[in-house]
Amino acid sequence: MLDDALRSIVELLPASWRFDERREVALRGVRLDAVVELIGPSGDRASFVVEAKLSGSVSTTVLLDVLREHARRAGLPVLFVSDYVGPSLRAALIAENISFADATGWVRVISEDPLILLTGHGAKRSPQTRVASAVTRLNGIAASRTIRALSNTDLPIGVRELANLACVSPGSVSKLLATLASEGVVDRDERGGVHTVRRRALIRRWAQDYSFAKSNRAVSYYIAPRGLDRAVTQLSDRGGIAVTGSAAARRILPDGVTSVVPLRLLALYAAEPIALPRELGLIAAEPATANVVIAAPQDKDVLPGFNDLSLATAPVALVLADLLTLPGRSDAEADQLMEALAKNDPAWNE
Known part of the structure; x- marks a missing residue:
């Protein structure tokens, strides 16, 4: 791991620069994984103490404390290396310089004297070979239920408690949490429970694997010839339907807040996705021209019962994931909704 991570730096260095390293050294009474130096053509040197850890082996909060303490005791800036540094952890490290x-x-090496800024881009998600017991794709029902639970439950929460809340097996929860912890989305305690969830990062990580069109069933596209407002009105006296995407976001936003974009696509989950278009008088269309999309949900638990005739809204986490993956995806609407959620829940700030 250390060799591969340091090689990522070496490959980015200009030809006139040199890279030097010493492994397993002691400096000012501190045992270090390594000390490395970037040496310029004029002999200027930027030295770093190296701390190497597998992704997810400690929480982000603990890791930052360790790195700060290493820098203080060694009197040199720290270079953190790992098999994978996920987006949330990258942001936390950048904030701490x-x-x-x-x-x-993934590389970001900074120095003020000599002046250095070295950056490189790596994988979008953690390599699948890293942790054999971890879930590598977050696109199944168990992942959906667990993520929805993590997005709104009080913390801290243990594995079994979370499994009961999400109605999935503890084994499925443990595997999912291993992946989320390795990518800096959640922080766990020594017993495996979750004490921190970065909810924006959670949704965006989910959207890497989940998509409205591929994860759900019987997805079909239509045009509402009388307009979307008329279609929504017609839904008010039918059960077994939940609205998602842009129309749902408008329902969740606080009163008086206007969506950043006009409603162009009405996205629905329906228990009877084949019969509903006929009842609404919709016309079949291609995805590029449609203004209505209907699907049978991957998880039927997101739907209300047939006797509930008030139009339901899909769970907030699912609405956000759908905003990020529906045709004409709207990151702006997702960001607006998460900003609104963050006003009452700081976990939505990152």
């Missing part, structure tokens, strides 16, 4: 490199190619 801590240099990092991973085995997939």
Whole structure:
């Protein structure tokens, strides 16, 4: 891991620069994984103490404390290296001005004297070979239920408690949490429970694997010839339907807040996705021209019962994931909704 991460730095260095390293050294009474130097053509040197840890082996909060203490005791800036540095951890390290490199190619090395800014881009998600017991794709029902629970439950929460809340097996929860912890989306305690969830990062990580069109069933596209407002009105006396995407976001936003974009696509989950278009008088269309999309949900639990005739709204986490993956995806609407959620829940700030 250390070799691969340091190689990511070496490959980015200009030809006139040299890279030097010493492994397993002691400096000012501190045992270090390594000390590395970037040496310029005129002999200027930027030195770093190296701290190497597997992704997810400690929480982000604990890791930052360790890195700060290493820098203080060694009297040198720290270079954190890992097999994978996920987006949330990258953001936390950047905020602390801590240099990092991973085995997939993510690099940010900074120095004020000599002046250095070295950056490289790596993998979008953690390599699948890293942790055999971890879930590598977050696109199944168990992942959906667990993510929805993590997006609104009180913390801290243990694995079994979370499994009961999400109605999935503890084994499925443990595997999912291993992936989320390795990518800096959640922080866990020594017993495996979750004490921190970065909810924006959670949704965006989910949207890497989940998509409205591919994860749900019987997805079909239509045009509402009388307009979307008329179609929504017609839904008010039918059960077994939940609205998602842009129309749902408008329902969740606080009163008086206007969506950043006009409503162009009405996205629905329906227990009877074949019969509903006929009842609404919709016309079949291609995805590029449609203004209505209907699907049978991957998880039927997101739907209300047939006797509930008030139009339901899909769970907030699912609405956000759908905003990020529906045709004409709207990151702006997702960001607006998460900003609104963050006003009452700081976990939505990152």
